[in-house]
Amino acid sequence: MAKKISILIVDDEESVRDSLYNWFIEDGFRVECAENAKRALTILESDQFDIILADIKMPGMDGLEMLRRIKSIKADSIVIVMTAFATVDTAVKALKDGAYDYVTKPFDPDDLTHLIRNATKQISLVEENETLKQKVTSLENVEDLIGKSEAMKGVLRQVESVAQTSSSVIITGESGTGKELVARAIHANSPRKFFPFVSVHCGALTESLLESELFGHEKGAFTGAMYNRKGRFEMADSGTIFLDEIATISTKMQVELLRVLESKTFMRVGGNKEISSDFRVVCATNKDLKSMVEKGTFREDLFYRLNVVNIQIPPLRERKDDIPLLVDYFINKYCTSMNKPPASIDTASLNRIQEFNFPGNIRELENMVERAIVVGNGRRITLKDLPLEKTFVSNTAESLDDFEKAFILQILNKYEWNISRTARALKVDRVTLYNKIKKYDLKLADQ
Amino acid sequence: MNLQAITLVSFGYFEKDILEETAKAVMEEYHCKVNMENGHLDLSEFYDSARRQYNGNLLLKQVDSMLFTESDKIIGIFNVDLFIPILTFIFGQAFLHGKTGIASLYRLNNERYGLASNEKLFRERTKKEVIHELGHTLGLIHCLNPTCVMRSSTYVADIDQKSQHLCRKCRSELQF
Numbered sequence: 001m002a003k004k005i006s007i008l009i010v011d012d013e014e015s016v017r018d019s020l021y022n023w024f025i026e027d028g029f030r031v032e033c034a035e036n037a038k039r040a041l042t043i044l045e046s047d048q049f050d051i052i053l054a055d056i057k058m059p060g061m062d063g064l065e066m067l068r069r070i071k072s073i074k075a076d077s078i079v080i081v082m083t084a085f086a087t088v089d090t091a092v093k094a095l096k097d098g099a100y101d102y103v104t105k106p107f108d109p110d111d112l113t114h115l116i117r118n119a120t121k122q123i124s125l126v127e128e129n130e131t132l133k134q135k136v137t138s139l140e141n142v143e144d145l146i147g148k149s150e151a152m153k154g155v156l157r158q159v160e161s162v163a164q165t166s167s168s169v170i171i172t173g174e175s176g177t178g179k180e181l182v183a184r185a186i187h188a189n190s191p192r193k194f195f196p197f198v199s200v201h202c203g204a205l206t207e208s209l210l211e212s213e214l215f216g217h218e219k220g221a222f223t224g225a226m227y228n229r230k231g232r233f234e235m236a237d238s239g240t241i242f243l244d245e246i247a248t249i250s251t252k253m254q255v256e257l258l259r260v261l262e263s264k265t266f267m268r269v270g271g272n273k274e275i276s277s278d279f280r281v282v283c284a285t286n287k288d289l290k291s292m293v294e295k296g297t298f299r300e301d302l303f304y305r306l307n308v309v310n311i312q313i314p315p316l317r318e319r320k321d322d323i324p325l326l327v328d329y330f331i332n333k334y335c336t337s338m339n340k341p342p343a344s345i346d347t348a349s350l351n352r353i354q355e356f357n358f359p360g361n362i363r364e365l366e367n368m369v370e371r372a373i374v375v376g377n378g379r380r381i382t383l384k385d386l387p388l389e390k391t392f393v394s395n396t397a398e399s400l401d402d403f404e405k406a407f408i409l410q411i412l413n414k415y416e417w418n419i420s421r422t423a424r425a426l427k428v429d430r431v432t433l434y435n436k437i438k439k440y441d442l443k444l445a446d447q
Numbered sequence: 448m449n450l451q452a453i454t455l456v457s458f459g460y461f462e463k464d465i466l467e468e469t470a471k472a473v474m475e476e477y478h479c480k481v482n483m484e485n486g487h488l489d490l491s492e493f494y495d496s497a498r499r500q501y502n503g504n505l506l507l508k509q510v511d512s513m514l515f516t517e518s519d520k521i522i523g524i525f526n527v528d529l530f531i532p533i534l535t536f537i538f539g540q541a542f543l544h545g546k547t548g549i550a551s552l553y554r555l556n557n558e559r560y561g562l563a564s565n566e567k568l569f570r571e572r573t574k575k576e577v578i579h580e581l582g583h584t585l586g587l588i589h590c591l592n593p594t595c596v597m598r599s600s601t602y603v604a605d606i607d608q609k610s611q612h613l614c615r616k617c618r619s620e621l622q623f
Binding site: 013015016018020028082106110 | 498502504530531532533534535536537540541542543583588589599601602
């Protein structure tokens with residue numbers, strides 16, 4: 001059901017208030033009246049109105065002063081001012097102070113109907129805009145960052161606090177931990193959320209291509225540059241630019257990037273006009289940039305420019321508590337996208353998944369669940385649907401001895417080289433295990 | 448809704464058959480007895496010389512305070528140009544959920560707009576206006592249905608667009 005529009009009538013003449021009251025009541029609006037500006041402001045303290053229809057000339061505080069006060073309380077209020085003596089000056093003044101419209105008393109019934117209809121349309125557009133904004137936000141909020149572990153809660157807290165600023169951020173973490181999702185969450189929760197999020201995968205582009213991608217180019221700048229093209233920095237104006245695999249960029253590009261980050265201005269390739277853009281930089285890498293700085297392969301000044309805030313995403317093996325949540329999330333995601341009924345996973349499979357180390361992190365887990373839903377019976381994921389067994393013996397085992405060595409090493413690693421627990425798990429005695437360790441020359445460093 | 452009687456009170460001179468035709472249409476629409484009476488008022492008290500029109504607010508209050516044959520609803524019918532302080536003119540008005548409404552035939556005539564006289568159209572407009580104001584006294588607000596008699600009309604052309612009947616939604620609100 002449509003929302004009932006509310007109107008506050010402010011006029012010192014009782015007959016005007018009564019007339020408007022009766023007119024609007026017959027149109028089904030919620031109507032209140034105030035005999036002066038002071039009373040109107042008191043009413044507005046405890047109640048909200050969509051439209052305020054106010055006389056300009058009133059004893060005490062006049063309509064224009066009231067308009068200014070209402071606007072200072074609620075800037076998007078729709079205030080229509082009325083007067084019996086219209087002058088261009090007062091009309092312009094009222095409109096400059098934020099009045100929605102200006103009418104001269106008495107007005108034609110049709111004009112009043114149109115005025116209110118337009119104001120109502122404006123209200124519904126503003127509300128629709130708000131709803132759509134909320135929908136857009138919900139598409140890119142942190143719901144995709146799954147996890148209740150302390151490590152993940154820490155990441156979410158950092159995202160929340162850093163999002164409100166415009167500081168540069170470096171997100172570090174192993175491949176597949178969700179660095180881009182964190183970058184998107186930072187953008188989606190920042191004041192820049194209604195502007196573009198521009199993602200650049202630096203590792204996928206050669207130096208010259210990256211330069212053209214980031215800065216854009218002018219027509220004829222190089223062979224094949226048929227048209228002028230905006231660069232990613234330009235596209236990210238007022239928004240966020242996400243530079244993935246930042247560690248892979250060349251020394252020359254590091255210098256260029258540093259200059260752009262410091263001045264927020266650049267020139268297109270082949271251009272001579274300076275372009276300025278207000279962007280926020282979020283970078284990601286799975287490399288240790290600090291050690292690259294020490295080795296001299298990454299510029300120290302760029303590192304410090306980018307590393308204002310560092311968010312470290314823990315690998316999945318360090319937050320195994322999140323695995324059941326992630327599995328549920330991916331099951332729902334893929335069952336929905338494949339139009340399958342909601343599936344579940346049996347306890348044995350979930351336990352086995354939790355024992356796995358996931359070198360490919362969440363991306364590997366996601367692929368594993370997707371595959372299980374594709375190959376499984378669609379109702380319940382069981383051990384046979386999971387590729388874990390294959391991975392387990394896939395350690396290039398070409399002989400039984402190779403397999404035994406790899407298997408023992410894996411169990412040893414799992415129990416952190418606790419011989420008693422490993423022996424119990426392998427169902428052999430400690431002496432046998434020691435003999436096997438000696439036979440295969442297994443060492444802690446072999447992991 | 449169980450209406451016993453409606454009274455149409457004419458203030459001024461009207462052709463008898465117009466009022467009878469209107470009373471019949473009201474009876475058919477609201478399924479109740481319709482009385483017709485002549486009202487007596489000194490309209491000069493309600494005349495605004497600056498606007499050369501009659502104050503609809505004051506007239507409505509006056510009719511509401513007068514005593515007529517026992518009935519549930521009363522519509523005062525006038526042949527003068529009505530206004531309310533904020534608007535240039537009105538065709539009529541009523542107390543929402545109240546007992547009384549007023550309607551003026553002054554602006555319903557084609558000749559008022561420089562057009563050829565059309566008696567049939569005039570009578571239809573009269574019926575629609577009276578049924579419309581009665582709807583307000585019964586608690587109906589303006590309806591968005593383009594053919595419903597409760598559709599808001601700010602010009603005579605708008606009155607011509609709608610029918611003289613309540614739409615299904617408005618009828619169901621009245622629980623007829």
